[in-house]
Amino acid sequence: MVLNRLTDSNWIFYGILALIFAGSLFFLLVPLAAVLVHGFSYIGASITSAEVRFSLLLSIRTTTEATIICMIAATASGYALKQLPPLPRKIFFSILSVPMSLPHLVSGVALLLVYGRLGIGGWLFRTTGIDFIYTKQGITLALVFVNLSYAVIMMYSAFDTNQEQMEFTARTLGCSKAGAFFNITLPVTLPSLLSTAVMTWSRALGEFGAVIMIAGSTRMKTETLPTAIYLNMATGDLDTALGISAMLILVSVLCIIILQVCIPPFRRKEAAPCSM
Amino acid sequence: MYSAVPQKGGSSMLDVEHLSVQAGSFTLSEINLQVNDGTCFILLGKSGAGKTVFLETLAGRYQVKKGKIRWNGTDITASAPEKRRIALVYQDYALFPHLTVAQNIAFPLKMAGIQKQIRRERTDGMLESFSLQNAASKYPGTLSGGERQRTALARALIMEPELLLLDEPLSALDCINKEKVQEMLQKVHASCRTTIIQVTHDFEEAQYFADTFAVMKNRTLSPVQTKDILMSMKKEDIYALLDE
Numbered sequence: 001m002v003l004n005r006l007t008d009s010n011w012i013f014y015g016i017l018a019l020i021f022a023g024s025l026f027f028l029l030v031p032l033a034a035v036l037v038h039g040f041s042y043i044g045a046s047i048t049s050a051e052v053r054f055s056l057l058l059s060i061r062t063t064t065e066a067t068i069i070c071m072i073a074a075t076a077s078g079y080a081l082k083q084l085p086p087l088p089r090k091i092f093f094s095i096l097s098v099p100m101s102l103p104h105l106v107s108g109v110a111l112l113l114v115y116g117r118l119g120i121g122g123w124l125f126r127t128t129g130i131d132f133i134y135t136k137q138g139i140t141l142a143l144v145f146v147n148l149s150y151a152v153i154m155m156y157s158a159f160d161t162n163q164e165q166m167e168f169t170a171r172t173l174g175c176s177k178a179g180a181f182f183n184i185t186l187p188v189t190l191p192s193l194l195s196t197a198v199m200t201w202s203r204a205l206g207e208f209g210a211v212i213m214i215a216g217s218t219r220m221k222t223e224t225l226p227t228a229i230y231l232n233m234a235t236g237d238l239d240t241a242l243g244i245s246a247m248l249i250l251v252s253v254l255c256i257i258i259l260q261v262c263i264p265p266f267r268r269k270e271a272a273p274c275s276m
Numbered sequence: 277m278y279s280a281v282p283q284k285g286g287s288s289m290l291d292v293e294h295l296s297v298q299a300g301s302f303t304l305s306e307i308n309l310q311v312n313d314g315t316c317f318i319l320l321g322k323s324g325a326g327k328t329v330f331l332e333t334l335a336g337r338y339q340v341k342k343g344k345i346r347w348n349g350t351d352i353t354a355s356a357p358e359k360r361r362i363a364l365v366y367q368d369y370a371l372f373p374h375l376t377v378a379q380n381i382a383f384p385l386k387m388a389g390i391q392k393q394i395r396r397e398r399t400d401g402m403l404e405s406f407s408l409q410n411a412a413s414k415y416p417g418t419l420s421g422g423e424r425q426r427t428a429l430a431r432a433l434i435m436e437p438e439l440l441l442l443d444e445p446l447s448a449l450d451c452i453n454k455e456k457v458q459e460m461l462q463k464v465h466a467s468c469r470t471t472i473i474q475v476t477h478d479f480e481e482a483q484y485f486a487d488t489f490a491v492m493k494n495r496t497l498s499p500v501q502t503k504d505i506l507m508s509m510k511k512e513d514i515y516a517l518l519d520e
Contacts, residue, residue, distance in 0.1 A: 169370040171357040172335050173384040174435065183387075187374040 032249055039246030046243030054220050055228040055244070062136060062224065063204040066143030070151040070200050073144075075193065078155030079181065082164075093156065100149035107146050108213020115141060115214070134222055138215035143204040151200045158192030159185065191266040195259055202255040206248060289313040289471050290439060292334075295343035299329045307343070307497045309490070316465055316472040317500070318482045321492035322518050327475040328367070330492065331441040334473070335364045347438065360439075363432035367444040369424045371416035377427050378403065378412040384435040402430040406460065422453030426460060433464065440464075442474040446481055458484065477518070479511045491517055 046052045077096075081089055099107065115121035115132040125131045132138040163185050170180040186193070208226040211217075217227035225244055232241040295307040304326045311317045321327045332338060334345060336357035345353045352360055371380055382399040390398075403409050406426040416424060425445060432440060445461060446454050458481075465472060465485060476482055482489055489506050491498040498517075506514075 165366060165368075165370050166372060168332070168335075168337050168357065169364065169366065170372070170383070170387075172360075172362060172364045173431065174358050174387040176356075176358055179387060183383075184372055188372070190374075 035242060035245045036249055039242030039244075042239045042243030043246050043250075044243075046240050046247065049240065051219060051223065052228060052240065052244060055223045055225050056247075058136065058139070058223065059205055059225040062139040062143060063201055065140045066147065066204045067197055067201045069140070069144050070148050070204075071155075071193070071197050073148060074151035074155045074196065074200075075186075077152045078157075079159055079185070081152070081156050082159045093153075096149050096152050098149075099145065100153070104146055104207065104209030105213060108142060108210035111138075111142060111145055111210065111214045132214060134214075134216045134218065136215070136222060139211050139222060139224060142210035142214050143207055146207055146210045147200050147204050150203065151196055154196040154199070155189075155193070158189045158196065163188055191263050194263050194266065198255050198259055198263070202252055205251060289348050290334075290473075291344070291346040293344045293346070295333070295345065296341045297329065297333045297338050298341055299332070299338045302326065302329055302495075304329055304333070304495050309497060309500065311471055311473060311488070314469055314471055315487040316474060316485050318486035318489040318506075319473060319475045319492055319497075320477065320479075320482055320489060320514065320518065321475070322477060325492040326495045327492050328443050330497075331364060331443055331473065331475060334439070335362045335441060336360055361435075361437050362439040362441065363435070363437035364441040365428045365432050365443065365445060367448060369416075369428040371419075371424055371427055371431075373416050376413050376415055377408055377419070377423070380416070380427055381408075381430045381434055383431060388435065398434060402434050406430045420453060421449045422456050425449065425453070425457045429460065429464065433470070437470060440470045440472045442472065444475050444477070446478065447476070461485065479514045482514075483507060493518060 047056075081092060081096075084092065102110075112133070113119055115124075115138070117125065117133065121132050130137065132141050166184050166188065167177075167180040170184045171177065175183060206226055207224075208230065211222075211224060212227055212230070215222040217223050217231055219231070223231065225248060229241045229244050229248075232238075232244070290309065290311040292307055292309040295309075296303070296305045307330065309317075319327050319330070329338070333340065336352075336355060340353050343353075344351055347360070347362075372383065375383065378399055381402050382395050385395040385398060403412050406429065408423065408426055408430065411419060411423050411427070414423075416427070419427065425448075429445075442461075446457060449457060462484075464470075472485075474481075474485055483503075483506055486503050486506055488500050488502055490500045
């Protein structure tokens with residue numbers, strides 16, 4: 001029987017799938033586990049460092065600011081995309097996907113060009129005093145630029161066609177277009193909105209390339225957690241770098257737990273499809 | 277709620293003239309229809325004939341390419357859906373999943389800015405009329421098909437629309453719920469002033485409710501005929517008509 005199973009093509013197929021799956025898991029989890037094992041004990045020491053605490057608070061502040069901006073823009077943009085006829089919608093969707101596939105260093109160069117002193121950044125600085133280069137605002141700008149495409153695509157997918165029928169029903173019941181959006185579409189889309197917000201926040205927290213191009217990584221000024229890892233590695237302080245890395249992994253795990261545990265209850269109220 | 281005996285016959289309320297509409301890649305053309313005040317017009321047709329698109333066009337979902345829709349003499353062709361006083365109940369009910377049954381029913385009153393106390397009273401009245409008191413605090417995902425249908429009907433009727441559009445109201449129901457909702461609909465037809473356009477592909481349902489009827493096929497509408505003709509037809513005749 002065992003010999004039969006070994007030669008059965010279905011079992012061979014399952015066996016190959018299992019091997020590739022196990023290999024992928026191993027490849028992904030071992031490095032993360034190594035950082036956690038070596039770095040966990042340095043988390044406490046890292047937190048006591050004024051520099052790391054500054055980086056942590058700066059990262060949380062700029063990441064949260066960027067996430068709020070991204071979610072407002074992405075919700076409106078994703079919804080606007082849904083209103084377009086098919087061809088323009090496809091074109092704009094493709095254009096919006098480009099920044100998502102750019103290397104983040106290239107995104108940083110693009111931001112420098114536009115928001116630096118030679119671009120509109122110079123005019124902004126002269127007229128309003130707002131400066132993006134080597135500043136905290138620059139970090140937020142970089143985080144928004146790098147994550148906005150992703151958030152728009154996620155929110156566009158969240159506004160599915162079922163909601164169009166519900167929205168139209170709301171309009172026949174006396175709702176304006178805006179009323180239908182705020183009273184029906186947004187609440188129904190809430191689980192997807194929360195998931196997108198959590199993922200955007202998680203991605204923004206780990207951003208390095210675009211941030212370092214536009215804001216640099218000046219200690220105690222524009223040093224975020226990812227750039228702190230880089231600086232500490234560059235100066236040979238492996239323990240602190242490992243401690244910060246372990247912290248970031250734990251934050252990512254927490255984000256996944258929130259996605260899997262805290263958000264699904266919001267979906268429970270949604271109607272099951274009426275398939276009678 | 278159901279306060280007046282409908283005046284069947286009389287001057288036409290709904291006038292559709294040479295209506296052509298494009299909904300995505302789907303086109304309806306040269307639809308002409310008159311439906312009298314307080315009557316029930318049955319729209320028969322096979323799946324994909326364009327019945328739902330026609331109802332949605334009457335309710336204001338699609339831009340009309342050609343033709344006019346008049347309601348009580350007023351041209352409503354370009355009017356926004358919320359201005360038409362036309363309620364549409366979809367085949368799958370389109371209940372709002374984040375609201376309870378009571379909140380779904382009260383939704384039109386809330387949008388109209390009606391005071392909370394009056395909203396509560398009218399909602400309670402509807403819950404009683406449609407036997408939904410026990411389901412008031414439930415969410416749509418936990419309701420039976422019959423309860424969903426009654427909730428959708430109650431929500432559509434609470435603002436006393438002038439025209440009620442029903443898209444295959446009984447097709448998604450099992451036998452037991454079908455009978456209950458059929459009785460409910462009969463009460464609505466008998467006691468409500470509202471003019472009704474009901475879509476179905478079921479011959480017996482058509483005979484049960486129709487004052488007048490027509491067949492939607494090849495993306496256009498056949499001439500409107502009276503109930504007498506429908507009652508004199510056999511099921512096979514109607515299905516042959518749908519298949520022509």
